[in-house]
Amino acid sequence: MTAPTPPPLDLAVVGLGAAGGSLAWRLAGTGVRFAVVEPPPSSARRTQLRTWCTWGASGPGPFGHLVAASWSQLRLVAADGSEVRRSLDPWRYRMLHSTDVEAAVRARLADAGVPVLTGVVEELTASGSGVAVRGEGVDLAARRVLDTRPVPVPRTGRTLLLQHFLGRRIRTRRPVFDAATVTLMDFRVPQPRGGVAFGYVLPTSPHEALVEYTEFSRDLLTDEGYDHAWRDYLQRSGVGEHEVLGEERGVIPMTDAEFPPHPVAGVVRFGAAAGAVRPSTGYAFSAVQRQSDAVAAALAAGREPVPPQVHGRRHLLMDSLVLEAVARSRLAGDELFVRLFRRNPVHRVLGFLDGTTGLADDLRLMASSPRGPMLRTVAGRYRRRSG
Numbered sequence: 105m106t107a108p109t110p111p112p113l114d115l116a117v118v119g120l121g122a123a124g125g126s127l128a129w130r131l132a133g134t135g136v137r138f139a140v141v142e143p144p145p146s147s148a149r150r151t152q153l154r155t156w157c158t159w160g161a162s163g164p165g166p167f168g169h170l171v172a173a174s175w176s177q178l179r180l181v182a183a184d185g186s187e188v189r190r191s192l193d194p195w196r197y198r199m200l201h202s203t204d205v206e207a208a209v210r211a212r213l214a215d216a217g218v219p220v221l222t223g224v225v226e227e228l229t230a231s232g233s234g235v236a237v238r239g240e241g242v243d244l245a246a247r248r249v250l251d252t253r254p255v256p257v258p259r260t261g262r263t264l265l266l267q268h269f270l271g272r273r274i275r276t277r278r279p280v281f282d283a284a285t286v287t288l289m290d291f292r293v294p295q296p297r298g299g300v301a302f303g304y305v306l307p308t309s310p311h312e313a314l315v316e317y318t319e320f321s322r323d324l325l326t327d328e329g330y331d332h333a334w335r336d337y338l339q340r341s342g343v344g345e346h347e348v349l350g351e352e353r354g355v356i357p358m359t360d361a362e363f364p365p366h367p368v369a370g371v372v373r374f375g376a377a378a379g380a381v382r383p384s385t386g387y388a389f390s391a392v393q394r395q396s397d398a399v400a401a402a403l404a405a406g407r408e409p410v411p412p413q414v415h416g417r418r419h420l421l422m423d424s425l426v427l428e429a430v431a432r433s434r435l436a437g438d439e440l441f442v443r444l445f446r447r448n449p450v451h452r453v454l455g456f457l458d459g460t461t462g463l464a465d466d467l468r469l470m471a472s473s474p475r476g477p478m479l480r481t482v483a484g485r486y487r488r489r490s491g
């Protein structure tokens with residue numbers, strides 16, 4: 105006699121990164137019958153370690169206790185060396201390590217008896233009233249699947265820039281960092297054509313910081329190119345003798361393309377694979393927290409676990425115009441960011457970049473951005489449409 109087939113799970117969550125982990129944290133212990141699948145550390149499909157930053161009054165989401173460092177002041181440096189410094193009070197800019205988030209989520213799931221399968225999902229197919237989830241080390245059935253695996257970037261948008269960076273954690277000989285201040289953007293570096301470049305500094309003590317050289321542009325650099333640009337930034341920003349403690353690289357697509365839904369009924373894409381990355385910033389962590397809240401609430405109420413629209417239409421339109429204006433070299437990205445922070449309260453700009461501002465604030469932000477380049481971009485679109 106064969107053993108009876110177990111009833112399908114309510115939900116399978118594919119991937120234990122920012123999106124999968126955030127949702128799994130909220131679902132643990134709620135009575136939803138679910139499992140999570142994440143590749144083994146040796147798998148090429150597994151996402152590399154990441155440093156995630158967010159800002160706001162509290163949080164991010166339920167992970168406030170995992171914040172590894174936070175800053176109460178923010179600094180931008182214009183190309184000419186002049187500075188914009190702002191107090192973030194009562195907000196903070198916060199940093200989390202993906203390793204800490206993953207370990208905490210795994211511990212919570214273990215306590216709640218939720219299985220985390222080590223496997224690589226290769227196939228999601230409709231099966232009966234649910235979905236069959238199969239791959240290396242995985243064979244399960246679930247009524248619904250939330251799929252957070254990375255997808256190829258859609259080429260259907262107007263503009264695609266890449267946010268790419270090399271970050272190195274360093275320890276300096278002299279105390280050169282202000283540990284209360286995050287340098288969000290330091291534009292004292294050569295600017296690429298059709299893009300923008302800056303240094304980004306997350307200090308954890310007067311002697312230690314994660315220092316990144318970041319570009320928003322069409323093309324990646326070579327290894328030597330990143331190394332050269334990183335060293336050049338260090339020299340320009342006056343950081344002297346140092347030792348390198350660690351390194352992090354990344355490429356984040358910044359696009360106004362729509363991310364297509366998964367073709368299989370019962371499978372919903374979630375996270376970066378569903379367009380959670382804000383096109384103008386490359387940030388997604390806090391948007392994913394909002395979406396995870398909504399999906400968990402939907403499941404608790406017996407509704408379909410469909411994440412709500414992640415970014416508002418107005419914000420996406422504004423992002424799309426900025427991306428196009430920068431990519432077509434109509435707008436100098438460094439001037440735009442410095443100007444926005446100079447002419448607006450810091451919470452308005454950060455609120456906009458996080459997707460939480462309303463119409464009144466957005467109109468004020470638009471009024472303080474360089475009008476000529478934006479109007480030329482709108483006019484260019486109109487001409488293309490009517491031509």
Ligand SMILES: Cc1cc2nc3c(=O)[nH]c(=O)nc-3n(C[C@H](O)[C@H](O)[C@H](O)COP(=O)(O)OP(=O)(O)OC[C@H]3O[C@@H](n4cnc5c(N)ncnc54)[C@H](O)[C@@H]3O)c2cc1C
Binds near residue numbers: 141157226253
């Ligand atoms: C280097 C880097 C730094 C970033 N920093 C920030 C930041 O500071 N702030 C911010 O807001 N945003 C940041 N982002 C953007 C965004 O928040 C991150 O990309 C975030 O990790 C997206 O979450 P996700 O769950 O959609 O994808 P991921 O975190 O990549 O999670 C996808 C998961 O799926 C798993 N997986 C892959 N293939 C399979 C498979 N076949 N089967 C099963 N599982 C699979 C992966 O191992 C991974 O755990 C950063 C992005 C990058 C690339």
